[in-house]
Amino acid sequence: MTTPRDTPASRRTRANGDGTVYQRKDSRWEAAGYVLAPGNTRKRVRVYGSSRKEALAKLTEKIASSNRGLPVPSAQGSVAAYLTYWLENVAVHHLRENTHTRYTACVRLYVIPGLGKKKLAKLTAKEVRTWLDQLRTTCQCCARSLDAVRDQPQCCAAGICCRKRLSPLTLAYVHSVLKSALEHAVREEEIPRNVARNVRMGTPRPRRFEPLTGEEARVFLTATDGHRLSALFELALRTGLRKGELLGLRWEDLDLANATASIRRTLQRTNSAGLTALPTKTYSSERRIALPTECMHSLEQHRERQAQEREAAGAGWKASGYVFTRPDGNPIEGTTLTRHFNALLRRAALRRIRFHDLRHSAATLLLEQGVELVVIKELLGHAHIGVTATVYAHVRLRLQRDAIDLLGNALRTTATPGTRPDDGDEPRICAAPVR
Incomplete structure (x- = not known):
């Protein structure tokens, strides 16, 4: 009689549901x-x-x-095949056109060259981390063969590497695109888990900006006097509206009687529709803000100037309904506004900054005046107060130093001789009887 121990390993029976194990003819x-x-x-x-x-x-x-x-996992194709499917059939319906264009460029330039040949079902977190580390340390001129399209060889083709590497923000953006694609693969049950989510990249530092100081802001406002778009620049500096929100503002959005403005849209240029009005950046960006008294006066003057331009244009006037337009009534391009802004900076002899830095300048000046962070968050239209706190952390740190200095001055103050430590109005604190 044979015992289970004497039974060959290939013939041992397994419990129901445990599967079967056997040796093949090829050993x-x-x-x-x-x-x-x-x-x-x-x-x-x-x-x-x-x-x-x-x-x-x-x-x-x-x-x-x-x-x-x-x-x-049911996915049998490569990472490149799935990313192509995701961009053409999924992301195109959920992203704005400009965002989809950036996603497509990111996948074409970075993800597919590094991970495109990998099997989607067999992609590991280690492979994703190794690929990101290579992106961080590789010169993009060499990796993308940019020397091949140049008339004269440069960088590695000339034996001198320019060390043009991706910034931490760009690297984090590439990582987020891959995470979004793999997250949809998990929802469609193509793969069991999102391996890109297990790779930690660290939080990149926010982009540095140079807001205007109080004195520089006053000089800039003085330089805008007489400009046909002076009301726009004053509104940007006093309220912190984005460029697209300013250009997408319509007269029907303004309530000059109650001094408020409703931010409902943004004006952007897309490849398919050209200059078009789109929804705001986020749901929180659609908001109602109060208008300063100075902006009310400048908007009234701007409306009168626009009426004169309408009469001068005659039949050639384009009734677009926007507050800020070209002399013929057509909406203004973002690049055109940037050109006017740079000309004003040169006229005022101010250092060159971005137009978006007017938004940062408004928030910084408000913080320095002691305005609560939640009020600034509502004015700027941030989705979360953590965004406002992170972007303007350096300003809050400076205010903390000022507060600490004030406390230090209070602690260094000595009491006047002959004065009591308290005014004596309150009764002395004594122990209450215990019953």
Whole structure:
């Protein structure tokens, strides 16, 4: 009589649901069993190993994942194939056109060259981290062969590397694009988990900006006097509106009687529709703000100037309804506004800054005047107060130093001789009787 110990390993019986393990004719070991598949169905999978223990371990791992509710991956294609599908069939319906264009360029320039040939179902977090580390340390002129399109060789082709590497913000953006694509693959049950989410990149430092000081802001406002768009620049500096929000402002959005403005849209140029009005950047960006008294006067003057331009244009006037237009009534391009802004900076002999720095200048000056952070968050239209706190952390730190200095001055103040430590109006604190 044989005992289970005497039975060969290939003939031992396994419990129901544990699968089967046997040795093939080529001396490899094969294990097969049923696991969870997409659509809440069951699927028989096969794994292989050089020994019975190796094959059994692979099968046990798949069965354990199935018992936790993770279906077996159904993706058989490459990362490049899936990213192409995701961009053309999924992301195009959920992203703005300009955002989709940036996503497409990011996938074409960075993701596909580095990970495109990998199998989607077999992509690991280690491979993603290794690829990101290579992006961080690789010169992009060399990696993208930019010397091939130049008349004269430069960088590595000339033996001198320019070390043009991706910035931490760009690297974080590339990582976020890959995470978004793989997250949709998880939702479609193509892969069991998002391996890109397990890779930690660290929080990049916010982009440095140079806001105008109080004195520089006054000089800039003086330089805008007489300009046909002086009301726009004053509104940008006093309220912190974005460039697209200013250009997309309509007269119907202004309530001059109650001194308020409703921010409902942004004006942007897209590849398909040209200059067009789009929804605001986020739901929080659609807001109602109070208008300063100075902006009310400048807007009234601007409306009178626009009426004169309408009469001068005659039949050639384009009734677009926008507050800030060209002399013929057509909306203003963002690049045109930037050109006027740079000309004003040169006229005022101010250092060159971006137009968006007017928004940062408004928030910085408000913080320095002691305005609460939540009020600034509502005025700027940030989605979360953490965004406002992070962007203007350096300003808050300076205010903390001022507060600490005030406390230090109070602590250094000595009491006048002959004065009591308290005014004596309050009764002395004594122990209450215990009953």
